[in-house]
Amino acid sequence: MPLVRLDISHVRNLSSVRFEPSPQVNLIVGKNGSGKTSVLEAIHLLSFGRSFRSHKHKTYIQHDNEACLIFAQLAQADGRTTRVGLQRQRDGQIDVRIQGQRAQSVIELAERLPVQLINPDAFRLLEGSPSIRRQFIDWGAFHFDHEFISAWRGWQKALKQRNTLLRRGKISASLLSAFDQELIRLGEQVNLSRKAYVEKLTPQFHRVLSLLTDALKVDLHFFQGWDAQKTLSMAVEAGRERDIELGYTHTGPQRADLRVKTATGDALDTLSRGQQKLVVSALKIAQGQLLIDMGRPLVFLVDDLPAELDSQHRQKLCQLLESLNSQIFITSVEPDTTDFTWADSTDVRQFVMQQGELSLLSKGLQES
Template identity: 75%
Template sequence: MPLARLDISHLRNLTAVRFDPSPHVNIIVGENGSGKTSILEAIHLLSFGRSFRSHKHKTYIQYEQPECVVFAQLEQDQQPRIPVGIKRSRDGAIEVRIQGRAAQSVVELAERLPVQLINPDAFRLLEGSPKIRRQFVDWGVFHFDDRFINAWRDWQKALKQRNSLLRRGKISANLLAAFDQELIRLGEYVNTARKAYVAALTPHFESVLQQLAAGLSVQLNFFQGWDAQKTLSEAIEHSYQRDIDVGYTNTGPQRADLRVKTPSGDALDTLSRGQQKLVVSALKIAQGQLLIERGRQLVFLVDDLPAELDANHRRRLCQLLESLNSQIFITSVGPDSMDFTWSDQTDVRHFSMNQGELSQASKGLQES
C-alpha cells in the first residue's frame, strides 16, 4: 500500500513535517545534513519499528523531546485510507496503532507496509556478517510464506532454551534430546522455507542483474547451516559433544548464509565497488519483483542514488524501479545528478529539503 500522507514529528531535525507524496516517484533534494535522509528513516521506522541509521533509539529522537511520532495514511484501491502510526519514546517504549487500535507488534506494520532500502550502507549485505544476509532472506520469506514468522519465532525460543541448558554444563543426553525434537521440527521448517524462497528469488535476481550490468556473472548459493548431506537431526546429534564443550548449539539454521559468488570467487573480493552496488541493487529489486508478482505493493527507499554509480547505471536502475510501478522515494544532494527522464505516465514530484523543512517544487520547476 503506497503512502498517501506522511506526518513526522521530533525525529532528528524534523520538528513537524507534513508530506503528501506521489504514489509513484518522489525525489528529495537537499544538502548533506538538511534532513532528506531522515524522511526515509521515518518511513523505515514506520515499517520496521527501527532506524536503518542507528540501533539506539535515543539518537533519532529530537534532543530534549520525550518521543518521536510517525503517522501515515496508506492508500488502498477503491477503499478508505488506512491510518497507521508509531511512537517511539525516549524510555524505549514503542506504541503502534493501526486504524485507531493498538497493534500487538510492529509485525502488523511490516505486513501492511513492506519497505526496501537501497543506500550506501547496502554494501553490508556483501561485506557484513552472515546474520545480515539471513535477515535479507528472512524478510523475503516473511512476505512469501504466511506461516514463517510464527515458526521462526518458536524456533528461536527453542534454540535459546537449548543454549541455556548447554551453558549449565552438566546435562544428560536424554534431557537434551527432549528439547531437540521441537528444535529440529521447527528448524527444518525454517530451512525449507528459506530454500524455497531463494530458489524463487534467483531467476529474478539473474534477470535484473543482466539489465543493470549485462555480462556480469554472479551466482546465489544458499548454505543451510550444516552439511547438506545430513538431516538436521543427524547434524545436531553429530555436534552433541562439541555443543556441550562450548556451551551453545553449533549447527542449524542459525548458521545459514546466502553466498554471493562470481566465477573467480566471492563477490566481495572480485567485484569493484560499483559492481557490488549493482549486485546489491539487483538483489533488492528482485525481492520487490517477487513480492509484486504475488500481488503485493511495496515502497522503495533509495538514499543518495548517485553514489558509486555512473550516469548510465543510474538510468538503468531508475528504469527498473519505474517498471515495478511501486512508490519510490529518492534522495540526492543535487538535481543535476537526477538525469533520468521518467515516463509521462509516471507521477513524479520534486521536493526540496532545507534545515528540516520540506517544500514541494512548483509544477513548472518539476517539468524543467
C-alpha cells in the same frame, strides 16, 4: 499500499514535517545534514519499527523530546485509506496503531507497509556478517510464506532455551536430546521456507541484474547452516557432544547464509565497488519484484543514489524501479544527479529539504 500522506514529528532534525508524496516517484534534494535521509528513516521506522542508521532509538528521537511520532495514510486498492502510526518513547516503549487501534506488534506494520532500502550501507549485504544476509532472506520468507514467522519465533525460543541449558554445564547428551525435538521440528520448517524463497529469488535476481548490466555473471548459493547431505536431526545429534563442550548450539539454521559468487570467487572479493552496488541493487529489486508479483505493492527507499554509480547506471536503475509501478523515494545532494528521463505518464514530485523543512518544488507528470 503506497503512502498518501506522511506526518513526521521529532525524528532527528525534523520537528514537524507533513507532505503528500506521489504514488510513483518522489525526488528529495538537500545538503548533507538537511534532513532528507531522516524522511526515509521515518518511513523505515514505520515499516520495521527500527532505524537503518542506528540500533539505538535515542539517537533518532529529537533532542529535548520524550518521543518521536510517525503517522501515515496508506492507499488501499479499493480507494480507501488505512491510518497507521508509530510512537517511540525515549525509554524504549513503542506504540503501534492501525486505524486508531493498538496493534499487537510491529509485524502488523511490516505486513501493510513493506519497504525496500537501497543506500550506501547496502554493501553490508555482501561484506557484512551472515546475520545480515539471513535477515534479507527472512524478510522475503516472511512475506512469501505466511507460516514462516510463527515457525521462526518458535525455533528462536527453542534455540535460546537450549543454549541456556548448555551454558549451565554438566548436562548429559541424553537429557539434552529430550529438549531437541521442538528445535529440530521448527528449525526444519524455517529452513524449508528459506530454501524455497531463495529458489524463487534466484532467477528473478539473474533477470534484474542482466537489465542493469550485461557484464556481470553472479550466482546465489544458499547455505542452510549444516551439511546439505544431512537432516537437521542428524546434524544436531552428531554435534551434541561438541555443543556440550562449547556451551552453545554450533550448527543449525542460526548459521545459514546467502553466498554471492562470481566465476572467480566471492562477489565481495572479485567485483569493484560500483559492480557490488549493482549486485546489491539487483538483489533488493528482485526481492521487491517477487512481492509485486504476489499482488503486494511496496515502497522503495533509495538514499544517496549517485554513490558509486555513474550516470548511465543510475538511469538504468531508475528506469527499472519505474517499471515496477511502485512508490519510490530518492534522495540526492545535487539536483542534477536526479535529472532523469521518466515516462510521460509517471507522476514525479520534486522536493527540497532545508534545515528540517520540506518544500514541494514541482508536482505532476514528468515531461521527457
